[in-house]
């Protein structure tokens with residue numbers, strides 16, 4: 004039996020295979036459920052620490068990961084859906100490299116307009132993840148700590164008033 | 171958009187496979203399908219606020235790779251309160267993820283403004299400031315560097331052009347290589363910013379612009395605008411102590427001090443300044 008030309012040509016199967024691996028591989032292959040390893044964690048409505056937490060999540064709790072955005076994981080826990088920082092999970096300390104996200108834009112939502120698609124490209128959380136893999140000596144954990152510090156607005160207003168400053 | 175492009179690529183590939191179009195190169199089929207995504211807008215655009223944020227995070231991570239952070243909640247809160255107070259009166263009160271201030275555990279006076287709003291001051295610099303108004307002057311000056319994008323603007327134009335070119339040529343053929351290249355370009359951008367804000371220091375023009383802006387910000391916030399000149403004079407007096415730290419990153423010069431003095435408006439003494447100095451002194455260092 005004669006083998007078809009496209010099977011003999013190695014590129015015929017190589018390129019689709021490479022594409023399938025690159026485009027199809029989820030960031031969390033085989034790790035849909037994750038265990039929270041830090042105490043005093045919470046679900047947040049948005050992927051940041053501002054806003055009132057939805058519900059507390061104790062250490063040891065298992066959450067179902069729906070999707071990821073940068074350092075944040077959208078998870079389901081006891082009927083609630085919200086965001087948790089990756090620092091809450093011991094097994095997520097090393098971010099995964101997501102090549103499609105680098106070029107087609109990372110993030111959670113499917114982009115609708117070209118403008119949004121463009122905004123999602125360039126230096127994205129996926130590029131940061133690649134940089135972090137290359138540079139384990141950089142201390143991103145401390146950066147996360149600095150960023151998580153937020154001055155309460157009421158407290159700030161009191162500070163301004165006490166010092167005779169302009170609100 | 172994303173789904174449609176991928177669908178088109180897979181359709182083109184599977185058609186090629188089924189029909190065995192021997193004469194056609196697979197990569198060029200994919201490239202035709204992807205070409206529709208390349209937009210003219212991508213050819214030249216400035217660094218976005220979110221990109222600035224990711225650059226700033228990496229620069230900060232590099233600073234924190236070799237410096238320790240002071241883990242004192244009271245001091246951290248105080249520096250953030252003073253910093254937020256001046257940031258809100260600056261020409262750029264909001265950044266992508268806001269301003270955040272932290273104290274580095276070093277006795278050498280220094281300050282770093284990482285793009286996007288992460289600002290570090292050393293313990294040594296806080297000690298050098300004798301009161302809250304001078305600390306506010308330091309932080310207003312650093313906020314001005316972020317508002318003026320002095321760190322971001324040190325990224326080489328050629329490098330940024332290459333980033334845009336890489337994003338514009340996302341054919342399947344170059345696909346895997348482009349991701350790695352973006353990381354390399356990101357790496358280079360971090361180097362450019364780090365060199366300016368940590369190693370070489372800002373230009374004289376950038377320093378003078380940041381001083382002028384800091385004076386205005388101090389006044390708007392209700393702080394003594396004369397605090398900028400007072401702090402600079404202190405730095406000038408200690409200049410003999412070394413040419414590293416803040417003397418390198420934000421070089422104080424006689425010209426700079428003279429310019430600051432000429433730009434400082436006459437302010438009526440505020441009796442609340444004593445309250446501020448008292449709370450500055452109550453922070454244990």
Ligand SMILES: [Zn+2]
Nearest residue numbers: 372377380420
């Ligand atoms: Zn400066």
